Amino acid sequence: MLEPRETMPDLARLRADVCARMDKMFEALLPLPDAPHARLYLAIRHATIGGGKRLRPLLVLLSGRLFGVSEDAALRAGLAVEAIHAHSLIHDDLPCMDDDDLRRGRPTVHRAFDEATAVLAGDSLLALAFEVLADPETHPDAAIRSELVVSLSRAAGAAGMAGGQMIDISAPALTLDLAGVTQLQRLKTGALLAWSIEAGAILGRASDSSRRALALYANCLGLIFQIADDLLDHEGEEARAGKRIGKDAAAGKQTFVSLLGAEGARQRARELLAEAVSHLAPFGAEAALLGEVAEFALTRDH
Numbered sequence: 001m002l003e004p005r006e007t008m009p010d011l012a013r014l015r016a017d018v019c020a021r022m023d024k025m026f027e028a029l030l031p032l033p034d035a036p037h038a039r040l041y042l043a044i045r046h047a048t049i050g051g052g053k054r055l056r057p058l059l060v061l062l063s064g065r066l067f068g069v070s071e072d073a074a075l076r077a078g079l080a081v082e083a084i085h086a087h088s089l090i091h092d093d094l095p096c097m098d099d100d101d102l103r104r105g106r107p108t109v110h111r112a113f114d115e116a117t118a119v120l121a122g123d124s125l126l127a128l129a130f131e132v133l134a135d136p137e138t139h140p141d142a143a144i145r146s147e148l149v150v151s152l153s154r155a156a157g158a159a160g161m162a163g164g165q166m167i168d169i170s171a172p173a174l175t176l177d178l179a180g181v182t183q184l185q186r187l188k189t190g191a192l193l194a195w196s197i198e199a200g201a202i203l204g205r206a207s208d209s210s211r212r213a214l215a216l217y218a219n220c221l222g223l224i225f226q227i228a229d230d231l232l233d234h235e236g237e238e239a240r241a242g243k244r245i246g247k248d249a250a251a252g253k254q255t256f257v258s259l260l261g262a263e264g265a266r267q268r269a270r271e272l273l274a275e276a277v278s279h280l281a282p283f284g285a286e287a288a289l290l291g292e293v294a295e296f297a298l299t300r301d302h
């Protein structure tokens with residue numbers, strides 16, 4: 001059990017608990033088979049266990065708490081989005097995309113294993129996400145499970161994250177302006193973060209007005225998260241980030257930092273933080289930790 005909200009005001013501690021729970025859940029779902037394809041399981045475990053900030057499951061949990069959603073249900077939906085996130089990182093690191101050797105301070109999956117295994121590990125995680133969501137253990141009501149599956153499919157697919165990745169790949173040739181970069185990041189990074197917040201509302205049968213307020217908060221959060229990512233890519237440390245930095249400039253991509261300057265981007269993120277918190281007003285003190293997540297998204301160092 002995670003500690004109850006009353007004794008757990010500290011976001012860092014709650015996040016550490018979510019990290020531990022995610023590791024345990026992935027361990028339980030991915031036992032190593034005594035079979036010829038055990039290598040695939042090793043690769044998936046490499047990508048999912050023992051790393052990452054687990055921001056997306058944390059968001060499902062905090063959003064779900066606003067509507068009385070059980071921890072178990074929220075963390076199952078959180079695991080589903082974390083599986084898709086891991087799929088996207090494995091595929092993004094491949095030589096045909098970003099060609100990276102380091103992720104979360106460890107060799108990327110195609111480096112630790114090989115390219116074909118990395119493609120299959122990413123594919124398997126995409127499938128695992130929907131297996132978990134569609135399981136009655138996630139929610140007894142099939143209509144709720146179906147809404148989770150449909151909305152996550154949209155967030156991950158061509159109209160969401162994968163579409164954003166397509167624009168990103170084309171970005172050096174497109175010379176995007178601020179509206180273009182915002183649109184790219186809303187899809188590539190924002191769609192899964194927004195789904196994480198929406199998932200808590202779906203599980204808790206939240207009202208339309210609550211969903212609208214959370215969607216506005218999510219939009220700000222996604223942009224804050226991406227501006228922080230751009231700043232880390234611009235001025236962070238590789239050892240701390242656990243991944244190669246300075247990639248965007250080297251690839252000739254437009255980012256919030258290249259368009260606004262580092263200080264301008266930081267200022268824009270601070271404005272978005274104030275706006276994000278304002279959208280949480282209808283939920284009162286119950287939503288304080290979501291406000292802290294938005295602050296963490298900006299001040300994080302990796």
Ligand code: GRG
Nearest residue numbers: 052053054055088091092161162165188189229
């Ligand atoms: C390959 C379909 C496909 C999509 C790839 C999300 C994505 C699209 C690529 C990831 C590349 C990247 C570094 C994007 C910037 C924002 C981002 C998603 C950063 C990583 O997310 P964190 O910081 O990672 O939450 P951790 O390691 O903490 O889980």
